[in-house]
Amino acid sequence: xxxxKQREIILEELKKLSSHPSADELYEQxxxxxxxxxxxxxxxxxxxxxKLGLISKLSVAGGQARYDGNISRHDHVxxxxxxxxxxxxxxxxxxxxxxxxxxxxxxxxxxxxxxxxCPDCRE
Amino acid sequence: xxxxKQREIILEELKKLSSHPSADELYEQxxxxxxxxxxxxxxxxxxxxxKLGLISKLSVAGGQARYDGNISRHDHVxxxxxxxxxxxxxxxxxxxxxxxxxxxxxxxxxxxxxxxxCPDCRE
DNA sequence: CTCCGTGCAAAGCGTTTGCATGCCG
DNA sequence: CGGCATGCAAACGCTTTGCACGGAG
Numbered sequence: 001x002x003x004x005k006q007r008e009i010i011l012e013e014l015k016k017l018s019s020h021p022s023a024d025e026l027y028e029q030x031x032x033x034x035x036x037x038x039x040x041x042x043x044x045x046x047x048x049x050x051k052l053g054l055i056s057k058l059s060v061a062g063g064q065a066r067y068d069g070n071i072s073r074h075d076h077v078x079x080x081x082x083x084x085x086x087x088x089x090x091x092x093x094x095x096x097x098x099x100x101x102x103x104x105x106x107x108x109x110x111x112x113x114x115x116x117x118c119p120d121c122r123e
Numbered sequence: 124x125x126x127x128k129q130r131e132i133i134l135e136e137l138k139k140l141s142s143h144p145s146a147d148e149l150y151e152q153x154x155x156x157x158x159x160x161x162x163x164x165x166x167x168x169x170x171x172x173x174k175l176g177l178i179s180k181l182s183v184a185g186g187q188a189r190y191d192g193n194i195s196r197h198d199h200v201x202x203x204x205x206x207x208x209x210x211x212x213x214x215x216x217x218x219x220x221x222x223x224x225x226x227x228x229x230x231x232x233x234x235x236x237x238x239x240x241c242p243d244c245r246e
Numbered sequence: 247c248t249c250c251g252t253g254c255a256a257a258g259c260g261t262t263t264g265c266a267t268g269c270c271g
Numbered sequence: 272c273g274g275c276a277t278g279c280a281a282a283c284g285c286t287t288t289g290c291a292c293g294g295a296g
Contacts, residue, residue, distance in 0.1 A: 002250060002295060023286080038253045043286060045251095064285055077228055086225045102209045104242030105200055111236045119227030125270055125275060146261080161278045166261065168276095187260055 009034050010045045014055060015069035020076070020085040022064045058085060058113075077114040081121035088114060132157050133168045137178060138192035143199070143208040145187045181208060181236075200237040204244035211237060 013029045014021070021029065027042045046067055049055045058066040058076065066085055068076075073090045101107045136152045137144070144152065150165045169190055172178045181189045181199060189208055191199075196213045224230045 004251065041252055077224060077230060086228065088225065089223065100212065101200060101237075101239065102211065104245070105209065105239055106245065107200060107237045107239035109238040111238065113234045114224075114230045115232040115234065116224065116228055116230035122227070122229065127270070127276060129277075164277055
C-alpha cells in the first residue's frame, strides 16, 4: 500500500479530531494542510482506512456518515437535534444475557448508541 | 388529520410486513393495492406516521432507511452482508448502569442493534 | 518505468420539495 | 367548497465513479 501525503494527513487529522467529523468536515480540515486535496480522495481513503480497521464509521439514519479515528472500545451519544456525536464510556454489557438470535443467524457484534440533546441544543 | 386511501394502505401494509422494508420496497407493496400511488407520497406519509409515533425508523449506516410498523419494545439484528433486518427480543438492560453522559448532555433514549450474518448469506 | 492514487467533474442513489390538480371533510 | 394531500418531476445532498494525469516505489 502506497503512502501518499494525502493519505497520511487524512489519517492524522481524523485521529486528532474527537468531533467525529463527516467526510466534508474532515475534507475542510485536511485542506488547511494540503489545499489541493479533493473530496473524492478523502472518501476513497476513508473507505480504505475503514477496510484496514484503522478507523470506524458511525451509523446515521438518513444523514451523512461520521468517522471516528478512535478505535478503542467506547460508545457514542448523538444529539437528536444537531447530529453531533460525543464519546461516552463503553456501557458495561458484560453480564447481560444477549438475546437469542433467529434460527441460523450468527451474531458477531453490536452497536449501542445513546440519543439525547447536547448543551448547545437545549433551551 | 385527513384520512386518505393512500395513507390507510401505507400504514396497513407496513404493519403487515415484518421485513422492515425500505421506502421503495413499501412503495412496491402499496402499488399492488393502489397502482397510482407515488413514491413521494410514501415518503411523506412515512414521515408523518413517524412523527405521530405510529411507526419507527431504523438507523442504517450509509444505506437507505428501513421502517418498522411494530412499535412494541424489541431490538434488531442486521445482516452485515445483505442489509436485511430481523426482529429480536429486547435485550434485558435493566440493572445495567448507564454510562455517565458528557456534562450538560441529557440522554433520553438509546438504540441497540446487533450485527451478524443471516442464513442466506452464510456459506 | 509502472501503475496506483489523485484531481476533477459527472453520475448515482435515496430522499425531499415545488407546483398544479384532486379529493376529503 | 376550502384547503390539505397527492402525483409528477425536478432539485438536493451525500457518496461513488470514470478518466487522464502525476508521483511513489
